[in-house]
Amino acid sequence: MSYFLRFFKFFLQTAIIFGILTCSFMVVFRGGINTGISLGIKLGLIFSICLTGIGLYNDYIFRRWVFAKLKVKNFDISQRREIYLKENLMLAFSRTLNVLRIIPSVKQINPDIIARKISAKTGGSILSFGELIEVELSQEAKKTKVVIYSMPRLKATVADCGKNIENVEIITALLKDERIGKQLIQKVSMPSIIRLVILFLPFAISALVFIFINN
Numbered sequence: 001m002s003y004f005l006r007f008f009k010f011f012l013q014t015a016i017i018f019g020i021l022t023c024s025f026m027v028v029f030r031g032g033i034n035t036g037i038s039l040g041i042k043l044g045l046i047f048s049i050c051l052t053g054i055g056l057y058n059d060y061i062f063r064r065w066v067f068a069k070l071k072v073k074n075f076d077i078s079q080r081r082e083i084y085l086k087e088n089l090m091l092a093f094s095r096t097l098n099v100l101r102i103i104p105s106v107k108q109i110n111p112d113i114i115a116r117k118i119s120a121k122t123g124g125s126i127l128s129f130g131e132l133i134e135v136e137l138s139q140e141a142k143k144t145k146v147v148i149y150s151m152p153r154l155k156a157t158v159a160d161c162g163k164n165i166e167n168v169e170i171i172t173a174l175l176k177d178e179r180i181g182k183q184l185i186q187k188v189s190m191p192s193i194i195r196l197v198i199l200f201l202p203f204a205i206s207a208l209v210f211i212f213i214n215n
Contacts, residue, residue: 003075004056010158011052019044054202059159061198062127062190066162069188070169077160078151081168083175084143089116092144096135099174102182103167106133121153126199127161129154135171148172 023040027033067073085092093111096118100106105122112118120133134149150167152160166188174181 006077006158007052007056010055011048014051015044015048017044018047050206055159057202058127058199059161062161063165065190066166066188070165070184072165072169074165077157077164078149079164079168080147080149081172082145082147083172084140084145085175086142087144089137089139089144092146093118093137096137096146096171096175099171099178099181100133100135102174102178103170103185105167122163122167124153126195128152128159128163129157131160131164131167133167133171146175 019040021040022043023036026036026039063075085095087095090113093113093116097109097111100109100118100120103122105125106120107123108121110119116137118135118137120135122131122133124130130153131150132153136147136149138145138147148168148171150164152164170181170184170188173184
């Protein structure tokens with residue numbers, strides 16, 4: 001329920017903001033308050049319905065792909081995983097650093113051995129603006145506890161297309177078994193042609209509907 005509620009809030013916010021902008025434009029440049037209010041409500045709703053619908057469609061489809069490949073189902077934006085390694089803190093820190101370097105989407109890594117923390121950023125793509133990854137390590141008895149966080153770089157993000165789930169699951173898998181983790185990276189990667197079809201399908205359908213209505 002919280003998943004759809006997130007998109008409903010986005011719908012309301014987008015409709016209000018775009019509606020106010022349209023109304024203000026009409027009042028300032030056209031001088032019609034009644035027309036501005038009427039047009040602002042109509043265009044605000046239309047724009048918000050289209051934007052929210054396309055965002056929900058893309059996010060849900062790509063999430064289902066990630067769920068199927070990783071055998072995990074979670075609709076939260078921010079993700080957290082933890083794992084215990086047999087190595088001491090220094091060796092675990094070095095190993096985690098190497099794991100992050102294996103992931104193709106990770107573009108920037110900032111290790112801080114004093115704080116026992118590694119921060120990383122993934123590059124933006126057509127699916128998201130990129131993610132922030134934080135790994136915290138702590139020594140517990142003869143093991144090292146590794147806590148992995150992944151969250152959108154843009155705090156206002158509503159849809160991440162499952163990228164944060166993908167990040168934490170792949171890092172966890174690589175720490176458990178590097179060979180299996182690398183296989184998982186290949187497995188979860190969607191072919192470009194399928195990704196393009198999914199992304200542009202709603203636009204193609206909208207264009208066909210528009211043509212049909214106007215003929």
